[in-house]
Amino acid sequence: MSHNEETPRKSGSNPAERFADYVPSIESRDIVSIRSRNGLLIDGAWVDAADGRTFTTVEPATGEALAEIALGGTEDVDRAVAAARHAYDSVWRDMPGAERARYLFRLARLLQDRAREFAVLETIDGGKPIRESRDIDIPLAAAHLFHHAGWADKLDLAVPGMRAAPLGVIGQITPWNFPLLMVAWKIAPALACGNTVVLKPAETTSLTTLLLGELTREAEFPPGVLNIVTGAGDTGAALAAHGGIDKVAFTGSTEVGKSIRRAVAGTPVRLTLELGGKGAHIVCDDAAMDQAIEGVVDGIFFNQGHVCCAGSRLLVQEGIADAFVDRLRDRIGRLRVGDPLDKNTDVGAINSAEQLARIVEHVEGARQEGCEVYQPPCALPERGWFHAPTIVTGVGGSERIAREEVFGPVLTVQTFRTEREAVDRANATRYGLSAGIWTEKGSRILWFANHLRAGVVWANTFNKFDPASPFGGVRESGFGREGGRQGLQEYLTLAPVR
């Protein structure tokens, strides 16, 4: 395979241009070895799907097949849940917390030791820039494991006056935008609390999850504590509706979240949902302009906009709107879109052909509804799935592009005159996951934070995550929290100490 083909760049004779063109600096893929066939992790062993079916995972930057992965079915989910139940009853539930912690610490250290391998694999399989998988996804995944490992022997201190006990077997379904990171967010608190897990990673991005599964074997986790059943929507549906689990934790689209909620309705199965978003990013006229620009750029173009808490709606105060949008246009012209393995790439590949088609359809729809669409002149790679950074202006608020989650590098721009108007516009959505504020005035920050209906409000920054900080949404962005003490409680039953 001839990956890493260098896209030809103009090379002027001027040394300043030769410098600033940044010849490709490609992270080597030699560090990863991808198995051509990948099984399910059930009861500590890699096995094929019961009916032998597989599916193909593809590299978004090239469109080429990477590996075959077992397609888990109902029978496989049954076996995985049974293995998890057995591990729960026989080992994990009653193991002292300090001992459970040792497994999680070991897993976290192994992940750190092999961070580069995980980062390269994440970028190959998912399309995100290597800078992000190297500097954000993998270190943060390890941080979540470390953080929650530390909780394992302190659970009775998590909520004062309450004795904590695990729930049982947890079914977890993760998305493709932060594949390993979302797995760490889910399994770390679940396992630390003494639950066992059946995990269904997103269909297009299973590889780092499977590698983490292999690390649990290296760390000699008791069999059945973490089971991985790969597959697509049907596999996830089978897991969510399974009668043998005590809780479902899902991160993904609002549409699927609703169907899961219907599936568990009327059962004792607990549920947390982390769903879509249409985050408002509010820039006031007194904001630090250049830093607000960077915040807005990072808020929507981070991970190609495949971010549930993306700041996809810019609300900018009218007095500075023209100057701000001009500068924003100029700034996105400097974003480097291309090979995700290039260390200088700012915007990588769209995760799948289907997702690219959805984004293109949204942008076309915006044009048809009379919005103005701006994309900087930038050469996209000829193969693979890429989308130029896009700014949509002339947006009123009722257009589809302003209401629905695009999950791509597309920012809509609206203006506001007063703080009240900004809040009203920001809250005029069915979602409520994130919001951002840029102002130099502290009282404004507090007022906005109190009036925005969103699970997370960032002030003069955006997309900051920490294992100690609870994350989650309100309204159709879901319920339940991940991270912090609040996130821990989602995996515990609490009873008053007598």
Add this chain to the structure above:
Amino acid sequence: MSERPPALESLRAASVDALALEERAARLASRSIKRESKRAGLELTVACMDLTTLEGADTPGKVEAMCQRALHPDPEDPAIGAVAAVCVYPDLVGVAARALAGTPVKVASVAGAFPSGRSHREHRLAEIRQAVADGADEIDIVIDRGAFLAGRLTEVHDDVAAAKDACGDAHLKTILEVGELGSYDNIRLASMVAMAAGSDVIKTSTGKLSLSATPAIALCMAEAIRDHLDQTGAEVGLKLAGGVRTAKQALGYLSIIAETLGTAWLTPERFRFGASSLLNDVVLQLRFGASGRYARLDNLPVD
């Protein structure tokens, strides 16, 4: 003398968020610069360098040796062109001017009671005039930080404008001494005042303090230059001085400039590094790029 803008105070309105600025600067400074881009960046670093000696123990012999080095940055590779300028104390301007007569290398001098700037205006201006008369092409002054921190922006402005006037045809590089300004807001404000007063170049530091150029400060000043350009159409240069010692640091700064002001700013007319030890590291890296082997540092000239 340049005209005083109507309200220097209005420049206070624009502010800088420290954390976000530092984050952006750190990201820009960690671009991965390889092969042709690296070579071009290293050559630019040499071409944009003010080779500097500012010691009490400087002698004519030391300055003459440095001038030779300025003309031939790598004595073993004539393809590496001369540096932009040498920078010396005012009493040695004549020595440098004679050594560099007929060459493209400029003579710069720190005048105006460097490094504190704490002397009477007429003495400082007289020192500038004398340095120019002795052959200095560029004059590096420091702003009055005392007046700036006391909020007397007009005084700072008028002082710089008077220095510009005293420079005549020589270029004025105005040092903000960022290590004494206390905040990015102040660094930005001082940049705007210095530019409004007619500085040809704004410069971070004297090199005499421990806090001098950093990626975030360079970004902050580059953004101020870009905003001044947008507002007035005037193109002001940037000089980073103090603390730039390695080729890798230098390449990081070039990325900050290129991605903030554009490649048009990466020329000796608009961008300079003030440094002494940086040159040898750059030459080592250039030789490594050419041969694949690191030269021994003790094979390089000491100037």
